[in-house]
Amino acid sequence: MAEHAGRRCCLGWDFSTQQVKVVAVDAELNVFYEDSVHFDRDLLEFGTQGGVHVHEDGLTVTSPVLMWVQALDIILEKMKASGFDFSQVLALSGAGQQHGSVYWKAGASQVLASLSPDLLLHEQLQPSRTLLRVPPSGISPWDVMPPGDAGKACFSISDCPVWMDSSTTAQCRQLEATVGGAQALSCLTGSRAYERFTGNQIAKLYQQNPEAYSHTERISLVSSFAASLFLGSHSPIDYSDGSGMNLLRIQDKVWSQACLGACAPHLEEKLGLPVPSCSVVGAISSYFVQRYGFPPGCKVVAFTGDNPASLAGMRLEEGDIAVSLGTSDTLFLWLQEPTPTLEGHIFCNPVDPQHYMALLCFKNGSLMREKIRDELASSSWSEFSKALQSTEMGNCGNLGFYFDVMEITPEIIGRHRFSAENHEVSAFPWDVEIRALIEGQFMAKKIHAEGLGYRVMPKTKILATGGASHNRDILQVLADVFGTPVYVIDTANSACVGSAYRAFHGLAAGTDVPFSEVVKLAPNPRLAAAPTPGASQVYEALLQRYAILEQRILTQTRGPPE
Numbered sequence: 001m002a003e004h005a006g007r008r009c010c011l012g013w014d015f016s017t018q019q020v021k022v023v024a025v026d027a028e029l030n031v032f033y034e035d036s037v038h039f040d041r042d043l044l045e046f047g048t049q050g051g052v053h054v055h056e057d058g059l060t061v062t063s064p065v066l067m068w069v070q071a072l073d074i075i076l077e078k079m080k081a082s083g084f085d086f087s088q089v090l091a092l093s094g095a096g097q098q099h100g101s102v103y104w105k106a107g108a109s110q111v112l113a114s115l116s117p118d119l120l121l122h123e124q125l126q127p128s129r130t131l132l133r134v135p136p137s138g139i140s141p142w143d144v145m146p147p148g149d150a151g152k153a154c155f156s157i158s159d160c161p162v163w164m165d166s167s168t169t170a171q172c173r174q175l176e177a178t179v180g181g182a183q184a185l186s187c188l189t190g191s192r193a194y195e196r197f198t199g200n201q202i203a204k205l206y207q208q209n210p211e212a213y214s215h216t217e218r219i220s221l222v223s224s225f226a227a228s229l230f231l232g233s234h235s236p237i238d239y240s241d242g243s244g245m246n247l248l249r250i251q252d253k254v255w256s257q258a259c260l261g262a263c264a265p266h267l268e269e270k271l272g273l274p275v276p277s278c279s280v281v282g283a284i285s286s287y288f289v290q291r292y293g294f295p296p297g298c299k300v301v302a303f304t305g306d307n308p309a310s311l312a313g314m315r316l317e318e319g320d321i322a323v324s325l326g327t328s329d330t331l332f333l334w335l336q337e338p339t340p341t342l343e344g345h346i347f348c349n350p351v352d353p354q355h356y357m358a359l360l361c362f363k364n365g366s367l368m369r370e371k372i373r374d375e376l377a378s379s380s381w382s383e384f385s386k387a388l389q390s391t392e393m394g395n396c397g398n399l400g401f402y403f404d405v406m407e408i409t410p411e412i413i414g415r416h417r418f419s420a421e422n423h424e425v426s427a428f429p430w431d432v433e434i435r436a437l438i439e440g441q442f443m444a445k446k447i448h449a450e451g452l453g454y455r456v457m458p459k460t461k462i463l464a465t466g467g468a469s470h471n472r473d474i475l476q477v478l479a480d481v482f483g484t485p486v487y488v489i490d491t492a493n494s495a496c497v498g499s500a501y502r503a504f505h506g507l508a509a510g511t512d513v514p515f516s517e518v519v520k521l522a523p524n525p526r527l528a529a530a531p532t533p534g535a536s537q538v539y540e541a542l543l544q545r546y547a548i549l550e551q552r553i554l555t556q557t558r559g560p561p562e
């Protein structure tokens with residue numbers, strides 16, 4: 001019998017950009033099972049790169065909805081094959097990459113409610129498409145779907161817009177104009193209009209493909225879509241992930257009628273009512289009971305965004321700062337009161353309904369680091385690390401900006417390098433380039449966090465997570481630039497762990513137990529890097545120069561500020 005048999009537990013899922021991951025956490029809050037399915041490697045037939053398809057316009061970015069369903073099938077079958085005892089699962093919750101949206105076609109709810117345990121999920125949700133596993137080269141599997149079979153599908157569109165999409169500028173301007181400008185929208189929904197935010201994506205779909213929109217019975221976020229699979233019915237959107245849509249009034253937590261009206265007709269009925277993030281949204285569907293042996297009473301706690309789930313997983317406290325180094329880099333903080341501005345986002349807090357979280361998102365995160373690693377460090381993280389070890393803090397004054405795709409914070413594209421004398425140069429030696437990339441990424445985070453009002457205090461700690469938090473040399477630069485110790489938790493999958501913690505919280509929430517009480521026995525974060533003596537002096541001057549140069553590039557690319 002496998003060692004993970006017979007332990008009462010909660011499951012935490014994460015449907016992130018590049019993979020689906022799961023952890024099992026026992027009643028003592030120990031993680032005893034972890035698994036993942038990587039889209040590019042394990043689901044080759046979908047032909048994604050970094051989990052997505054970038055379209056010809058360079059702005060539209062989508063992921064196939066069936067890839068996510070198939071990844072869930074694979075991971076559940078792997079768990080079953082390993083002897084995982086599903087009968088011990090008390091509750092589950094999960095996370096999804098934020099902002100992405102799934103369009104359920106009319107009739108989908110009947111299919112979800114009557115799934116046969118003899119078949120895999122993907123075979124039932126889009127039956128016609130599974131006939132072709134490996135398409136002939138150059139042909140998308142969707143292009144060869146027999147037209148008559150389209151009616152059996154559960155989804156109005158097979159390729160879902162995801163957070164990397166930046167094709168909705170027109171819809172953003174339209175939404176801001178409707179509610180009285182960018183700041184007014186931010187005060188209402190926590191953010192000015194952002195291209196990836198779901199309301200703007202829905203508006204684009206409605207304008208460009210009204211037929212698909214009208215055939216849609218329900219619109220889910222990636223998080224509530226994944227919850228729906230487990231529930232066997234449409235799951236509501238939770239307040240925290242719902243804050244990433246430019247549609248939810250973050251103070252009173254209801255949809256803004258003005259924003260809904262600006263995006264598309266009949267939208268409220270397609271979204272359903274949003275719910276508090278710690279809600280139990282139902283019991284697991286009979287499909288999972290019969291096929292995998294989950295207990296019929298296993299509770300499904302509302303799924304949320306991957307960053308909110310990470311906040312829960314790292315047990316972030318007020319004053320701490322979280323830095324997630326996943327596909328995207330994000331930085332987030334716990335907030336008592338919302339302070340919406342024109343940069344960054346305010347989301348409803350996923351573990352305390354009275355509070356909020358602030359978030360900054362940087363699109364050029366791990367994929368940019370991977371590109372420079374492949375160009376200059378023989379595709380090896382250990383070679384990449386050698387460059388960080390062999391160069392000095394402050395990089396002898398050399399500074400760089402590396403944005404191969406249009407950055408979100410701030411809106412800059414391209415690679416820009418500056419010598420110590422502020423002269424733009426076309427190249428750096430390989431090791432200087434690598435340090436310039438990492439120092440630049442973390443200086444941007446500090447400068448923009450300070451723009452949100454964040455200040456490093458003597459007891460501030462940074463909690464790091466995401467794939468790149470495995471790299472101690474990267475974390476050392478983070479500690480040095482911020483002048484703050486960096487801590488990690490045992491797994492870099494904090495969104496999964498946070499989801500399992502939230503499932504335990506959901507089980508206890510009937511008794512109004514605070515989240516902090518439920519997770520008080522969880523292992524404490526470990527120190528991963530402490531600032532090098534003298535780091536603050538080195539970076540003080542460099543941070544000022546970085547901010548001035550960033551402004552210079554912005555002015556060159558979009559003209560002087562109004």
Ligand SMILES: Nc1ncnc2c1ncn2[C@@H]1O[C@H](COP(=O)(O)OP(=O)(O)O)[C@@H](O)[C@H]1O
Nearest residue numbers: 016017018019326327366381466467468470471
């Ligand atoms: N040792 C390492 N050093 C730097 N980056 C790493 C290392 N190991 C993994 N990564 C990065 O982690 C990224 C994946 O992070 P992850 O948090 O799992 O992403 P997501 O949750 O968005 O799918 C990869 O794209 C890879 O670049």
Ligand SMILES: O=C(CO)[C@@H](O)[C@H](O)COP(=O)(O)O
Nearest residue numbers: 016017097098163326327328
């Ligand atoms: O757009 C955002 C946050 O606003 C991204 O952080 C997505 O939530 C994707 O997350 P990862 O897959 O990179 O963790």
